[in-house]
Amino acid sequence: MHTIKHLTFKLFVVSMIFLLPVMLLAHENDNSDIVKKEMTVDKNLPLYEAINSSYLANIKPILEKKCFDCHSDSTKFPWYYKIPGFKQMIDYDIRKAKKHIDMSKDFPFISHNTPLKDLNSLREIIIENDMPPLRYIIAHWDARLTKSERETIIKWSEESISKLREIRYQ
Secondary structure, rough: HHHHOOOOHHHHHHHHHHHHHHHHHOOOOOOOOOOOOOOOOOOOOOOHHHHHHHHHHHHHHHHHHHHHHHHHHOOOHHHHHHOOOOOHHHHHHHHHHHEEEEOOOOOOEEOOOOOHHHHHHHHHHHHHHHOOOHHHHHHHHHOOOHHHHHHHHHHHHHHHHHHHHHOOOO
């Protein structure tokens, strides 16, 4: 067991040495035109309360473990955060992630889109398995969503999308 941990650590160190330049260069496109804002929706509407209630009970616990390090105000920084280069990369990734969607205040999320678009984006990202990024997975093997977690999030997002579409046509 000790040998496996030692080999895993060596693999991590070697991969970081070779991947750090690539990861740092990958940040050239800042997307600073993305504006984060809190949507002006009435969170007290029964529909949003129902979606948020389901989110709090079933989805938030998953996202807290897998997504909140970058997409919320409750980041748990890794041990290597204080290493120059890594700190800047992590800070950049968190800023960029929170500009897209910030889950700190539950549903509806803080983002540059509507709640309906956020749900559609979340659904697509989960279906396509686009999050977390590979460079995050390299150091955080347990950050990947399980099949069950993916199915739970997809089901919740689809049900919530249906509910939000219903109010459009009433």
